[in-house]
Amino acid sequence: MAITKALTAPLFTVVGATGGQGGSVVRALQASSLQYRVRAITRDASKPAANALKELGCDVLEADVKTADGVKKAFDGADIGFAMTLTDFTSPDFAEKEYAEAVLQIDAAKAAGVKTLVWSGMPHISNISGGKQSVAHFENKANVTTYARSLGGLKVIDVQPGTFFSNFLRHNAPRKLEDGSFVLTMAANPDTKLPVIDIDADYGKYVISALENGSVDTVLAAPEYITPTQVVEAFAKASGKNVSFTCVPDEQLQAILTKVRGEVPAVNMVAMFRAVREVGYYVGADLAPSNKILSTPARKIDEMLAANPKGVAELFA
Structure with missing residues (x-):
């Protein structure tokens, strides 16, 4: 030791x-x-x-x-x-x-x-x-x-x-739909590059x-940049479930976060997602x-x- x-x-x-x-x-x-x-x-x-x-x-x-x-x-x-x-x-x-x-x-x-x-x-x-x-x-x-x-x-x-892997198991986890499938929703594009650690x-x-x-x-x-598409593919492989991805518009995300966490975190989290989409987490x-x-x-x-x-x-x- x-x-x-x-x-x-x-x-x-x-x-x-x-x-x-x-x-x-x-x-x-x-x-x-x-x-x-x-x-x-x-x-x-x-x-x-x-x-x-x-x-x-x-x-x-x-x-x-x-x-x-x-x-x-x-x-x-x-x-x-x-x-x-x-x-x-x-x-x-x-x-x-x-x-x-x-x-x-x-x-x-x-x-x-x-x-x-x-x-x-x-x-x-x-x-x-x-x-x-x-x-x-x-x-x-x-x-x-x-x-x-x-x-x-x-x-x-x-x-x-980088962005925490644990978020995908907690705050930003895929949610179950009525048909038994799961969906991951983020204010990101399917090809947005995320440095997950x-x-x-x-x-x-x-x-x-x-x-x-x-x-x-x-x-x-x-370790690498991965996309939301790759994240849901990994979840599907690990779980054996049908997992898809849906992009949430900034305005919708801000409304949800404002209700759940308050205005200040909502504004800042939306700004972060917008920046990650448009210029990248590490630019x-x-x-x-x-x-x-x-x-x-x-x-x-x-x-x-x-x-x-x-x-x-x-x-x-």
Whole structure:
């Protein structure tokens, strides 16, 4: 195991260690050929996920990284850090709040003398597309990357996660029709290119591979681009069911999301789908360089489904 208590090993602080991205980073550290001491940050050190991290050899630290005291505790003495924030659309000023939370982490890491900080960022859609499209929560995270790199003396690796495979089993799962068939509905075209990643299994691979490679500073964390047509074909193959795809107009999606989740998330999610359709999630960037650094390949859609038989069975019951 690469997770150790040896003081000669670098101390790696992982924010959000009991969540999808942070948890994946910890598992990738465990699989590494190099040794690390791991400080796993959580808001509740008593929950089962935190106990599981202790069993892996992590030092589990209870800290609220939305506070000055919390981030100081989190990064104190660390050599390497993984920082992330979750977008909370419940507030109209979500972007300002999330930016402030991210800067709090980055400033604490810098003050603590962290040498390398891996940040879960996103592409700046507006800048890259020449203003053709804009996605506020993507660009907010991109602005954090710019801020972190402006500080100097802190190496920043920006690992941008693709669209989560888990969404296809939960929020955006195929739904059953009266005739027993299933339909996947999205505000996308049948040939829209989606960079789908199994966050739990593979995001950490990109983080640790980038860290240990040492020559990359921006990573697009997804194995390949696939289309909604390919997604439903994979679902049909895995389930043995008839699965089709239907494009939902932006106006219809916004009305549905406004009713279910509120106006702010509705507006931002529709903007994201529009940008993905028209300029691309990563604005057409090649995924090959990011995947070449991996020692073991990330799962593709068929493998993602094969690794989640219970979720697939429940979805198509």
